[in-house]
Amino acid sequence: MGVSELDVAIVHDGLASDAVALVDRLVDERVASQLAAQDPTLWGPAAQPEASIRLSWTTLHETSRPLLAEVEALAAELRAEGIDRVVLAGMGGSSLAPEVICATAGVPLVVLDTTDPGQVADALAGDLRRTVIVVSSKSGTTVETDSHRRIFESAFAQDGIDAASRIVVVTDPGSPLAETAGEAGYRKVFLADPNVGGRYSALTAFGLVPAGLAGADIAALLDDAAEAARVLAVDGADNPALRLAAALGAAHSVGAEKVVLADTGSGITGFADWAEQLIAESTGKEGTGLLPVVVENADAPGFADAGEDATPVALGPATGSARITTTGPLGGLFLLWEYATAVAGRLLGINPFDQPDVEAAKKAARALLDNPSPTGPTTAPNVVDGPVEVYASGNWMSAGVASVADALRAFLAAAPEHGYLAVQAYLDRIDDASTSLLRAELARRSGLQTTFGWGPRFLHSTGQYHKGGHQNGMFLQVTGAVVEDLDVPGRPYTLGELQRAQALGDGQVLAERKRPVLRLHLLDRLAGLAHVVKAVQEVRG
Template identity: 45%
Template sequence: MDVLYRDEKVASAASSVAGRLVADGAPARLAAGDPTVWGEDAEAGAAGPPLRASRELLPDMGRLAEQARAAGLTNVVLAATGAAALAAEVICDTADVPLTVLDTSDPGQLRRALADPLESTIVVAAGSAVETECCLLIYEELFAQAGIEAAERIVAVADPRSPLGQRALERGYRLVPPTGPDAASPVGGPGPALPGDVQGGAGQPADGQGLAGLRARGLGAALSAAALVPSALAGADVARLLDDAEEVLPLLSRDSGNPGLALGAALGGAALGGRDKLLLEDQLSAIAGLPDWIEALVAESTGKHGKGILPVVGADPNRSHDELVIAIESDVGDVRVEGPLGAQFLVWEYAAATAALLLDVDPADRPDVTEPADNAAALLALPELPAGAPALVDGPVEVYGPVTAKDLPGVFIELLHAIPADGYLAVTAYLDRLAAFDAPVPDGADFEQMTDAWMMADPATLRALLALRTDRPVTFGWGPRSWHATGQYHKGGPQNGVFLQITGAVAEDVTVPGKPYTLGRLQLAQALGDLESLETRGRPAVRLHLTDRAAGVAHLLAAAQEV
């Protein structure tokens, strides 16, 4: 695992802050998961699964995967949110094995997943998000309607005392308790249950058992059961991931030759010097999608109390005064990071904790991350969602917010002009992130022509079009996935963001069994709850509602090209 500085100013700043960290004994304390690095009153929290416990899961994960393949269960669905879901997606995309990640409330995206054969489907559920609960309820009903025993098709990764864990115990699902002393005994339903992880403490040595407390500081848990179980079922080599992570682990307690310290010092040192926009470049990397996971890790770990590092994915450098470009396996950036995926996960987790320490924030502290969900729950209790009246209508696009423009290009111009000199524009789309692949392509089209057709039907293309028209960073995220990624930064980070939200009318909704709302209503409530959180903090925000999704996306992209 190599971290190479390619910019003298970055190297100088990193050397200065690294020296300070070493003098304080921080490298070894971070590797041991000592929470008092963030202050004597810092709480350890619930320790995440250390590497040794994850390795102890391997035989059982292997047996479960073999049983699933023998039963013809080749369609693996992960109902989860947050960094673990993003990590599983990276693992499986890199291994080129199929995995469906459902971290959305979009009815179209759920319907797309439900179109896969139910007889070959196995579902892994993890976490407590409402999206996860809705997906689980929908699959439970579908299994029942098809005469399929759900206990043979659902694996829950949850604390036995949590609502998901209790549901799994009551219904006989296989249960993987991710943490805690109660997890020391195997728990599960039909078939061999996966044994639980063993609780780790803050004083563990960095010998394969350490970093449990470090994970408890709110980091990515990329090598936890929530990411590894679905990845193993999908066919990824999770043992190799752990091998690569364990190889780099002893380095993370060192004062020198420590790639986590080198990367974290670069991140934190640059941010303290004003370079707090982190551009992630991975075009030459064989690892697929790692910047999306890094974005969630860094934004959520550092973005709070008016501070933070803003990750920017998929953007070309502007060479602005506040940019830091980190390249994965290429030499185009200020810092080059190279290594296998398992090592990358661990080093980036350590680096995020180091950067947070330098910024004087606790990565486990997420004061703003639950507010949009609370807002959405309150809105769902109302007879009607208070969407308000549009400020203007431009074709299939309704514009909501404090705008004075007379058309959509004018709205984009207002938003771009509103970005502060040290700020950014964040675009969040509460839509189906796979709908662009439904776009019609010409008969006999080659791959380039198909890609062009998909891009011109993809809301994410708006990021690139607007970025061409400003020298400030433009980010893009899918809601509510972004709640568990950049959402904490958007609400708790520096007060220099401008926000554009996109929602869309639902043509074919999905009923949620046992709930008084549909997925479409939930999705809009989540978008409005997110918007409320931004507006109460004085963040300038505009919502664009597509009355026809496909036509609306095309209209958005055409308008952006007129700016």
């Protein structure tokens, strides 16, 4: 699971010298040892009430140990019954860590963090007689996860399978999901530590249960985290978490508000996607923060040519463009980045444990579900170009726009200095995977730091930063026609209607914050995406 030694290297001389003073300050203030001791005063009086109930993640390498035997016992039971296919229904912190753990370990895990009907239908098409679904939600009310639970429960029943015996729940004590599971007699309920926030929950039941059931070595993760905890609690200049936090804080203080993450041979699959949520939700608020930009590799646009507004961080061995590198085993890296992000919050003067702007998009989506209209906030497209409808929010579109390429040119021309572009694809993360290629193409042509997120998955990640962080973002939404929709049992909407409401609701909230929003709706997904790619290629940098 990656390099054995936990380390942070600041390989840029200027950044290293700027970070020294901050590291010395953090050491003098005994921040590392106080964080390890769960001191809620580290972020000031306003943050103290939230921090006091959000710091149990610092001891999970010890407190999560009893889970190991429980998970192994359930896994053995399932194997004995011929159940060896694990589906995880969870969003954000409930799915990102187990996906990284399983991908790195090379064990299969079907992750449902989508409302796309096609992607959910593909998961349903697997052999249900070999399937157990882990329904994972801290609040117990996550709409996507509740929809998946209802759909799978119905599918099991229709296939003549005792649904309750195939549903495992991970949630907080006393949540609505815990009550539902008890009433329905679901196979097993794992109650997680309520004093750990979702994005810090990698080593709680949310990360360990699905990964352990899928066959990953979760005991090794805790062993690695235990070794890291010993190092990260030390008030010393060599503490890697203090070094990482100080480097990010120093970079931000001189305008580098973006953190560009590239894997350079870490041996860990998808770690940047997990770190993306941790950094964005923890720091992106009160008009400040660090925007994580996940890129394809160290040669990708945005990393190799990062400007003064961005800090390239190599996840793995050093590369020529990197200014910071982090290495270590997965369990240790989880804890390293959690420590560093919490300390960076102190340096930025914000509370790293709340997410005050996440609820806005959820409320807008619920309002659209309650009062549906044919196309949402915009009653008709601004332009129809072959298989693509163009919808614009804001005053950036000129009268002469007649095509997707025209719209993209006008949109990018409105970019603020040192701004960023967020591409948001409300599509099938598997069948429409090539959509992610838009990130590099648009970054190359726009010169902007460019992120890519699958909707609604990113709403539980970078969605907080988009509303609460530096207000210099531009947002390109890509939505697609639904050919075969799925009903959500017991709910007055389909998955396709929920997906549409989530896209339009988030776009509406961003537009209300005076951010430019361009939505490209693919009337035919295959032809529409090809048309968009061609239009992007017509845009010259």
